[in-house]
Amino acid sequence: MTAQETGTVSAGRGEPLVVLDGVQKHFGQLHALKDIELTVKRGEVVVVIGPSGSGKSTLCRTINRLETIDEGTITLDGKDLPQEGKALAALRAEVGMVFQSFNLFAHKTILENVTLGPIKVRGMGKAEAEKKARELLDRVGVGHQAEKYPAQLSGGQQQRVAIARALAMEPKVMLFDEPTSALDPEMIKEVLDVMVDLAQQGMTMVVVTHEMGFARTAADRVVFMADGAIVEENTPEEFFTNPRSDRAKDFLGKILKH
């Protein structure tokens, strides 16, 4: 993390950064998000868990408007999410996103993947963007792969590059949409290590995951979703040892047994 970034993060720590208010979303007949109220404070790590189809990924994707919403408002740093066009593109540049399937640009090298945003969106010079990209790639441990293409890297390496690509835009908040669900068990750790490191440095993060270990170690707050609604919100300690709702007890009973 650059000095400038940590500066802004610590300066405003605790203020609301992402606010979802009365958010509703339908996919045809399916009510995918039901009256979602969620505030993510600056520097906070919020982990969203829940069974498949509970709307966690949809929730995550609405924050940078990859999914539109039917009702309600979402604000980022006090500003409403723009509808379409240049303003929306500018907003997305402020929100880093890491996908389950990595989505690295297949026709570009690792280095080009990381420099594309800074050069084309931020207007940064090529030399400066490459210097910064190499620093970020070193930080996530794939610096020596910079000249290769995505398909030549393992899944864990690709996901770390995807994190570096998002960080290169110096985002205000990072969204992780099941970042380890497509990975082998061995590779999950290397990605989670990078994420824990990021959390400790004060990055605001919204993480959709099935990794309960990560939720326990890195989360400030756990949000439990089921059937499109937020059922329970608590500290990880409280949530895992003493879940209040039956739905959460049932879910935890199933996943923590093995």
Next chain:
Amino acid sequence: MDAVFSNFDEYLKAFGLTIGLFVVSGIASLVLGTILAVLRVGPVSILNKAASLYVTLFRNTPLLMIFVFIFIAMPVLGYNFKVVENIEIAGYNVSAFFFRACLALTLYTSAFVCEAMRSGVNAVPLGQAEAGRAIGLTFSQSMTLVILPQATRAVIPPMTSVMIALAKNTSVAAAFGLAEATATMRGFTNDNADERIGIFLFFAIGYIVVVEVISLSSYLVERKVRVAR
């Protein structure tokens, strides 16, 4: 055979014109067709509809009818494209006939280019566009920097077929006063009725060579730009 050999310069000139029609309308339809494809997948509804109306109109109309419209109906309506004859490129004047033929071929072929291009765009995983948008690229940036470069690779085989069809479709211009290969072949056979089979074979070989060059270059391009996934 003598008919071809003794007029070999005419034979070459005829295929020169065929290639000229192919190259000019090929480039024009690649450009127009790509723009149409971008409009069809783009976020603006009215442009989606306009592009898809264009494709419906020109893909579903026989090429011969488009030629008839441009060569016969348009001059009646006052559009004879004579102005292009004032344009000089590399010492040659563009003939209105050549321009009209290229226009008809481009209008027709660009509809097919659009659909081939669109299939290429659809072959690029959705996540690529989402990743582009997620780092703040605008629609046109994510098209030109992320989607189209990858779509182009997927699109080479179907696009080659479209281009081969175009190369052969230039023969329709024979009926509209252009002395390209097919018109010249007809002239040769009219003058030398006893050598019809030989003349026909020579012109067929000419077309085969042109088409083989197209498919060979597409093969080379395909090998060069192959991308691993």
